[in-house]
Amino acid sequence: MKxxxxxxxxxxxxxxxxxxxxxxQERVRLIGVADWNRDRVSLVASQYGAECWGTDYRALIERDDVDLVIIATYPSSHLEIAKxxxxxxxxxxxxxxxxxNERETQEFMKLARGAKTKVLIGHILRHNTTYQAVMKMIREGAIGFPLVIRLSQLKPSKNWASHLxxxxxxxxxVDCGVHYIDVMRWATGADVVSVNGIGQRLYEEVPPYTYNYGLMTLRLSDGSIGYFETGWGKGLPTDNRKEFIGPAGRIRIIYKNDRPLGVQHLGNLVEVxxxxxxxxxxxxxxxxxxxTGAQLDYFLSMVENNLPAIPAMEDAYRAMEIALLADRAIHEGITLPCAK
Ligand SMILES: NC(=O)c1ccc[n+]([C@@H]2O[C@H](COP(=O)([O-])OP(=O)(O)OC[C@H]3O[C@@H](n4cnc5c(N)ncnc54)[C@H](O)[C@@H]3O)[C@@H](O)[C@H]2O)c1
Structure with a gap:
């Protein structure tokens, strides 16, 4: 076994x-870890038994015995590292x-399309069995179409420095929205035709050109509509609504951690x-x-069996394209069409 x-x-x-x-995962061997933060990377290296570590990733990725690289840095560094x-x-x-941003996203896609090796974007919900089951039910008509999709993910920041x-x-x-734009397209099989939204900069520390609370509304080509509300901040409440309403029914996902303590061991709850x-x-x-384990297993099968990415790179790109348009709509206070 390799x-x-x-x-x-x-x-x-x-x-x-x-x-x-x-x-x-016994089919992989951790060779190295890299992080700008020296204390963090040396701690993690000893915790997970990495053979080498450093603050500059370049020396590590040149090694012949490295086959796979996982990039979990901030978004503006993804393109350069991927390249x-x-x-x-x-x-x-x-x-x-x-x-x-938009330019880097386009360049990333160009790079991925021409790559001789495999590229997978970490849309982890695609590898989550709860979402897989719910999306299958919806696509098979369990609640009919068109849908009203209500999604939120707000959380008080445990690590405000990281969110900043x-x-x-x-x-x-953009950061969190790409997951849920992908979910809306996955649930309906339709594309997004327009977006709008609002954002709020709640605290002084939030850079003046952005916001830490946002809500976007989307219209899809099959007549479905959806919203996604998100926010990071010390004072924000936990809010995790994941609900799909159709003319024939309603499906709601209640995350394990939002269930009463006595039943959390049962996992997530899907109410149909x-x-x-x-x-x-x-x-x-x-x-x-x-x-992350199921996602890693799939990444390995992509490499071993020459399988395509899940989601397809085109779907990850489309989610990003729409998220960037939603961001622009929020800044400009207008509804934007999402033409392809
Ligand atoms: N798939 C998911 O569910 C999910 C959830 C949270 C975050 N994310 C994504 O994961 C990525 C990281 O987010 P996080 O929450 O782990 O942030 P984090 O702040 O906890 O960790 C990021 C780490 O990367 C290091 N870093 C940043 N840029 C670097 C660079 N160029 N070179 C070396 N080290 C660098 C930082 O020092 C930090 O230790 C982001 O793209 C984020 O959107 C995905």
Whole structure:
């Protein structure tokens, strides 16, 4: 059995989740870790048993025994790192959002289209069995069409410094919104035709050119509509609405951590209301941690069996394109068409 050599660049919140997944997957071997933050990277290297570590990733990715690189840095560094990794002949799993702005996103796509190695963008919900099951039910007509899609993800920042760093790169509508634009397109099989939104800069520390609370509304080509509300900040409440309403029913996902303490061990809850039958089903979906393991397994099968990315690069790109338009709509206070 070949063991793939892997390097992780960016060892913060997501980097650590990728490292956990690597430590559980016997077909990969952690070779190196890199992070600007020297204390952080040396700690992580000893925690996960990396053979080498450093503050500059370049020396690590040149090694012949490195096959895969996971990029979990801030969005504005994704393009440059991806470029270097692909030039060194490595397969890459890059965290979403693909890049920090429109120009970089287009360049990233050009690079990915011409790559001889595999490129996967970390749209983790595509590898989450709860979302996979719900999207299948919806696509098979469980609640009919068109849909009203109500999505929110607000959280009090546990690590405000990290959120501030992300905010300097992209707004939460772009950073987090790409996941949920992808979910809306996945649920309906339709494309987004227009976006609008509002944003608020709640605190002085938030850079003046951005906002830390945002809400976008979207119209889809099948007549469905949706909104996504998000925000980061010390004082924001936890709010996780994931609800799909159709003419024939309603499906809601309740995350494990939002369930009463006594039943959290049952995983996520999917509540399916069928108006035609007059029933409400409650389905427990096995869930423990963000599925970086399932995503890594898929990344390995892409490499071993020459499979396409999930989501396809074109879908990751489209989600990013719409998120950037939503961001512009928020700044300019106008509704923007999302022509392809
Ligand atoms: N898929 C998901 O569910 C999910 C969730 C959260 C964050 N993310 C994404 O993961 C990425 C990282 O976010 P995070 O929450 O882990 O942030 P974080 O602040 O916790 O960690 C980022 C780490 O990367 C390091 N870093 C940044 N730029 C670097 C560079 N150019 N070279 C070396 N090190 C660098 C920082 O020092 C930090 O330790 C972002 O793109 C974010 O959008 C994805």
């Amino acid at each position: 063991r793939y050599g892997v390097v992780v660049i960016g060892c913060g919140y997501m980097g650590a989740l990728h490292l956990d997944a690597i430590s559980r 270097d990794c692909l030039a060194a002949g490595k397969h890459i799993l890059c965290e979403k959002p693909m890049a920090g 760093s992300l905010l300097r790169d992209v707004s939460p509508i 209301e069928d108006y035609r039958k007059g029933t409400v089903r409650q389905i427990n979906m096995d869930f423990s941690v963000k599925p």
